[in-house]
Amino acid sequence: MSDDCATVVLARTVTVAKGLYAPGHLGELTRQIPFELVDDVLARTGTTQARLRILPSRVGVYFVLALALFPSLGYLRVWDKLTAGLRQLNLLRPSEKALRDLRRRLGPTPLKLLFDSLAGPVAQPTTPGVCYRSWRTVAFDGCSSAKAPDRPRVCDWLGKIKHRYGQEGYPMLKLMALCETGTRALLGAVFGPVAPGETVYAEQLLPLLNDSMLLLNDRGFDSDEFLARCAATGAQLLVRLDNRRTPAKWAHLSDGSYLTRIRGVRLRVIDAQVTATIHGGVRITGHYRLATTLLDHHRYPAAELVTLYRERWEIESAFYALRHSLAGGLVLRSHDPLGVQQEVWAQLVLYQALRRAMAEASESVPGTDPDRAAFTAALEAARDQVVAADGILSDPTRPLRTGRIGQAVLENLLPGRRPRVAPRRVKCPVSRYANPPDQSQLRATARMTGITVTVHQSAELAPEGRRDRTLQLMRVDPGRARHATEIAKELGLPHHRSLTGELIRWEREGILRKVAPATYILAPEWAVPDRLEHHPDVVLTSPTTP
Secondary structure (H helix, E strand, O other): OOHHHHOOOOOOOOOOHHHHOOOOOOOOOHHHHHHHHHHHHHHHHHHOOOOOOOOOOHHHHHHHHHHHHOOOOHHHHHHHHHHHHHHHOOOOOOHHHHHHHHHHHHHOOOHHHHHHHHHOOOOOOOOOOOOOOOOEEEEEEEEEEEEEEHHHHHHHHOOOEEOOOOEEEOOOEEEEEEEEEEOEEEEEEEEEEEEOOOHHHHHHHHOOOOOOOOEEEEHHHHHHHHHHHHHOOOOOEEEOOOOOOOOOOOOOOOOEEEEEEEEEEEEEEEEEEEEEOOOOOOEEEEEEEEEEEEOOOOOHHHHHHHHHHHHHHHHHHHHHHHHHHHOOOOOOOOOOOOHHHHHHHHHHHHHHHHHHHHHHHOOOOOOOHHHHHHHHHHHHHHHHHHHOOOOOOOOOOOOOOHHHHHHHHOOOOOOOOOOOEEOOOOOOOOOOOOOOHHHHOOOEEEEEEEEEEOOOOOHHHHOOOHHHHHHHHHHHHOOOOOOOOHHHHHOOOOOOOHHHHHHHHHHHHHEEEEEEEEEEEOOOOOOOOOOOOOOOOOOOOOOOOO
């Protein structure tokens, strides 16, 4: 041996479960998914093994989670990852069939209950970027990019998306999640076939909302009934409305917004134009119509809420991390519906455990925004710890937040968020979103040099359509009943027949009340101002108000 070489013996102690339970671990992530939690889940779902043999149920749960952690590897390769750091124990290597039978014996129920146990907010309210004022910001959204194997039983469950050019090659799975936007952790999730639509799945997650949250929703969740159900949970709302929707104007506010009611829910509507100036002087403009339950325009300025709404897009980063960083964009490996469900729940459990570890690392350094924590750094560190079988149990001499995953996160913090804008394009020529015409000026991601939010002054706008004009007319004498013929005449319509259907719809919306055939009065809640609207800055819509 040459003089510049030396032999170094590195000794380390690995602490694992006893006997046949030794392969049941997930490295340092076992701290987030401890043995006691897994055993409790198995007991509650009745999936604990009847006899203790070479593959206990607890080992099966960690094996399924390891399959999600190494999605490109086969069963035996994943088993080798779990036991690579335990070679001195001379553990038996099971066959692939034994591991498949273990998965079937468990089923999806324990993994679902395990996710439900881990799901929820992971950051303290004082953590930067987690809350707006006193409310934790959360968002709904769906993702349908997960592909399941093209197998008969899977196709019978999920079906295939059909379009004008035929149908998709793989069955697609719809995942709906409620996300904490500050940390991108999941408060809940459901999934299934694409056909039912996003709001059907989102309604299953409504019980997770409470009065400590501010819900940020996109245009796909702006139906009257869904808004009413969201408001009934006690959560505050900031929802983008479809630009074609024109809610009736109850009263104008001095900041340009106006008040309305939808299914009995009092809302404040903000019409704003957002202009982004990119490098080179090119300007891109978008129109946003937001509805919120934050009615006080002095405490919650319109421009501030428009700026806050962009936090909704954090859930898209969550889906990217789940679908591409963790799953590698691969087709799911399971060939039957129960296996697919088990696999997806395992991915969600693993994702949530990583987010919990990342939040703990961020909060260990006061003032660190969780946005700066790199998911890839945490994921790769977690994989390394599984192979090394390191950090399975907490070291009492070392705080939990100084684990290897936390160190990797803190050593690889991302720079502060840069103001950028990117075109929303789908890289598929047959998609209607492949090349949006309103983004023709933007060919690639560009740096923004400025952004301007302009709130339209609603009081300066003429009444929009027959509904606002009818509302102004009825306000002259709210208690007076008017026949459809009289209303049509006041609006300058040649005949009341063209108005009858709209009057019926306005009655369903709660604006009018029918007192006789084709005769209506204004609903009291649309006529009598309450305590908030008595503010001097409020201008009621009336015939004297343009």
